[in-house]
Amino acid sequence: MPKTENRKPKTENRKPKTENMKSYKDLDIYTLALSLFYRTHHVSLRLPKYELYELGSQIRRSSDSVVTNIVEGYGRKRYKMDFIKFLTYSHASNLETICHIEKLIVLYPDLSIEMIVLQKEYDILGAKLFSFLRYVENNWNKFE
Numbered sequence: 001m002p003k004t005e006n007r008k009p010k011t012e013n014r015k016p017k018t019e020n021m022k023s024y025k026d027l028d029i030y031t032l033a034l035s036l037f038y039r040t041h042h043v044s045l046r047l048p049k050y051e052l053y054e055l056g057s058q059i060r061r062s063s064d065s066v067v068t069n070i071v072e073g074y075g076r077k078r079y080k081m082d083f084i085k086f087l088t089y090s091h092a093s094n095l096e097t098i099c100h101i102e103k104l105i106v107l108y109p110d111l112s113i114e115m116i117v118l119q120k121e122y123d124i125l126g127a128k129l130f131s132f133l134r135y136v137e138n139n140w141n142k143f144e
Contacts, residue, residue, distance in 0.1 A: 021143070024074035029128050033067040033090070036121055040097065043114050047104075055107075059100040065093035066125070080140040087136060091129045098122045 024030050040063040044056040073086025101119045105112045136143070 024071050027070065027074065027132075029090075029125065029132055030067065030070050030074075032121075032125050032128065033070055033094075036118065036125060037063045037067050040101075040118060043111060043118070046111065047108065051108075055100060055103060059097060059104070062093050062096040062100060066090050066097060066129075069093060070129075077140075077143045080136075083136055083140065083143075084133065087129065087133045091126060091133060094122055094126045094129055098126070 021027070041060050044059050045052070047056045067090075069086045069090035073083050073090065076082035076086065098119060101115050101122065105115045105119070108115075
């Protein structure tokens with residue numbers, strides 16, 4: 001019987017299949033970012049009234065920026081540096097959102113369970129954004 005312990009495990013970080021990509025909506029990073037935006041928006045509206053327009057507004061804007069920069073970058077995919085620039089903005093907004101979540105976990109313990117789950121999912125999204133950014137840097141010509 002052959003040994004199997006040396007096999008590499010299958011991972012979810014597979015290279016995107018660009019030949020099937022007709023729209024930004026086909027990107028895994030887009031669908032995940034949009035889903036996280038909706039969930040983050042919903043949770044942020046449960047903050048105390050005085051926080052809705054402070055930290056609540058900041059987290060809503062940063063989580064929205066993650067999604068919209070993916071879309072804008074894809075719309076400019078013809079220009080490699082623009083595509084990379086907007087994916088970098090998306091990644092930076094993802095980090096900003098994680099920072100806001102970390103603050104909310106400490107400030108509002110009643111929301112901490114939901115925020116911790118969101119934080120973990122934004123961490124996963126950040127890794128996927130970074131991987132996709134590297135993929136575009138090395139394989140940009142496959143998008144045309």
